[in-house]
Amino acid sequence: MTIDRIGPLNKILKTQSGVKVKKSKGGEKGDRVELSDEAKKMAEISQAEAKAKAAPDIRPELTPERIKELRDKLEDPDKYLTKEIAEKIAEKIVESFGIKTK
Numbered sequence: 001m002t003i004d005r006i007g008p009l010n011k012i013l014k015t016q017s018g019v020k021v022k023k024s025k026g027g028e029k030g031d032r033v034e035l036s037d038e039a040k041k042m043a044e045i046s047q048a049e050a051k052a053k054a055a056p057d058i059r060p061e062l063t064p065e066r067i068k069e070l071r072d073k074l075e076d077p078d079k080y081l082t083k084e085i086a087e088k089i090a091e092k093i094v095e096s097f098g099i100k101t102k
Contacts, residue, residue, distance in 0.1 A: 073080045
C-alpha cells in the first residue's frame, strides 16, 4: 500500500523561513522582563494574603470554652441578662449615638 500526494515537508520550512528576527542593538545585553500593572497588583495582593495567613490570631481570649459560653448566653439570654447588664448595654448604645444622659 502506498500513500500518494502527501507533499514535501519543504512547504512548511519555506513558510517559516520568511520570518524575520529583529536583532537587538549592541548596547543591550541580557534578558529583560516587564510586568503589567495588573500582574504587579496581583503579586501585591498575593503577598498581603500570605502575610495575613501567617499572622497569629489577635483574639487569644476566644478559646473554645469562651465561645461555648457565648453561644449559651445567646441561646438563653434570660438566664444571663440581668438588670445591671441591660442598663450597661443601654448606656453604651446611648453613648455610641453621642447622647448624654446625665
